[in-house]
Amino acid sequence: MKKTTSFLLLFFCYPMLAQNVGVDTAYPDTNAALDIYSEKKGLIMTRLPLTATDNPSPLANHVMGMTTYNTTTSAAQTPVSVYEGLYYNDGTKWTQMGPNTLMIGDIKHSLETADHKGWFLLDGRNISSLPTVAQFNAGAVGIGANLPDASDTFIKTNNGTESEGSVAGNNSIVVTQANLPNINYSSVTSTNGNHNHSYTDSYNGAKTLGLATNVLPLVPLISETVGTNDVLPGNLHTSENDGNHAHTVNVPSGGSDVPINATPQHIVANVFVYLGE
Template structure:
């Protein structure tokens, strides 16, 4: 106990006794640091606290800019103000997670969240002018202008040399054309049937006429008289003239309706956010 008290007193005296900087574990502290802690086999262990929500100062009495602590509490549900296990810093208005992964402007993430949160903005096609001033500047700095990208019903794809960053292209439907078929030849010719003819039946109802001529009235034309009109005659079978050994070409319609193929694979539905800072 005396040893710890002695260390605290010495540390306090050192901080107040030097106008420049203080070194712990080194006699040559960095001239740009008010406190330089050096060790080759130990690390700096910050305070461990239980945060409640990012917007609440707890366990502090109020938000304090630059305050750092390691949060040990994990929220049971995900909301824009949830906290998770990790290092947090306070910006004077809320707690912000400092790790474990660094976040850069323009980073993209999928999330089940539905609204903007902690510097992440929903890619819903809105005008950049509607964003906070800082987010507007950061959006322009990474090449965005006019509107945010609208990621509705879209997948993320990596860039090719000819792609423009941030463009939405492609379709969730595929339309097959003849050019998409294999490059092979298909014939539609029937098998040979030798020297043959074709038969067909015909049924008709003829009108038979009787022509009468007279010597009395030589100038009169021949008189045609209908003498019979059969009501029902049996069909007669006829044969065409033989055409030699030949084949026939057959055309068959596919019956297709040119309906596009739905190409969207099985997937999970999320929202896509971009980090533009706060």
Template sequence: MKKFISILGLLPICFVCKAQVMITSGVPANPTPSNNAILQLYSENPNKGLLMPKVSLTATDNPSPFPNHLAGITVYNTNTSTVNNLTSVSPGIYYNDGVSWNRMEVQAPTVGDIKYSSTPDDHDGWYLLNGRAVSTLSSTARNNAAAVGFTTTLPNSTDRFLKAKSGTETLGTTAGNTSVTLTQANLPNVTYTNIVTQTTGAHSHTYNDRANGALNSTEGSTTQTVVDDGFTTLNTTSAGAHTHTFSISTGGSGTALNLQPKYLSAYIFVYLGQ
């Protein structure tokens, strides 16, 4: 009988209260299940956890070792499968959505990660890149800042776009301009000079000295007929050679071109830990 009692003492204690179930470890003085939980786990000593059933999955699209997919079922997978990169599995907790297995994981930030945010304040280990001295940060943030290359100050991201670091650049370097002024070297290789036309302009024109026949000539109130029977064809002289000179303006105002595209402003943070 004592042996039976001692075995029972090792079993968790279940309390049922209005359809709520609490599974406890140890014998708490007065455990009360939450009204919002169907099943609640409780440990008298805060050194216990929930151990998921361990199974060996083969692929996310394969329900094995279960006969079919069942939405809501959760397991710990122990297998590593690389049959297909799109359906491969690795050790971790998986839940089934009725169609396939999905790995449960939280994407935790890594020291040095950069992100945009709409809040201006430091939060949850994220520090605003505003040019402040590293010495003003917490000890953890100072150490992590130095580890990623920010030993004196944090970069100032005000009015800056992010770009990939080149091989010779120092991390956190700020440079560049929002506008540029073109110089002659930026223009096509064209030389503008004074232009003079050619002198080969000699030519002549043919004309009649007057019309052939009789014409009326009026002097005051008297009209008389003038007869001209000496009709001839005449030519102008060919001495018409000449030149014209004109210039092309090469001046300008040197107005700078704006390089900044349309944008949405936000705050830029670096993760330095908590």
């Protein structure tokens, strides 16, 4: 009789269990397939030794919605490395859950002044000075021998022709003649009172004109002076003063192509890259 009663109880309870299951609760939430109630205990997820985010192992294949606690940390640090913690599967890869879901190579601006919790200041230092894990991850995301130096720079996206992490550009410009406004300037001196200008006097010496006659035996040649020297000697003289007048002048600007700092106003912050702990 007891066996029959037990069978009947299980039979009648089955439809109710198929709808939703409650553990330590007689009234499981109707929206939950499983409702576990406890005021003293927690829930332990399955624990799996994952190998890489792109590898479903130890599962046969990726399953969307699968959740587990990973118990291993990859020996080789790569972009697909796994670390101990909760992971979920989106059908193509494992993704770490919680505050540690940072991706290697993430960039952030911060008022922090030093490396912290896997974030490393982009200050141009050699990556050999970083922890071993950070060195592996720096190489994995394409950083060369040195971290980029983000001091006084603005980070932009890659336009397809630049190398990741390259630093280029200038924070100053030089104004050329083409940059000047299209304005004509003219300038004259102030009038400087009566003054003179110098000049050099020139003159011709005496000239002799020879005249031939038709009486050759008598007067073969007659000489006649037709010009004399000027009365004034050939010296430097000055002109008469010409009254008050002005002169045009060329005035150099005195410029020397000093660059103009074109850095816009900004808030000071440091740039960090996440390379893991």
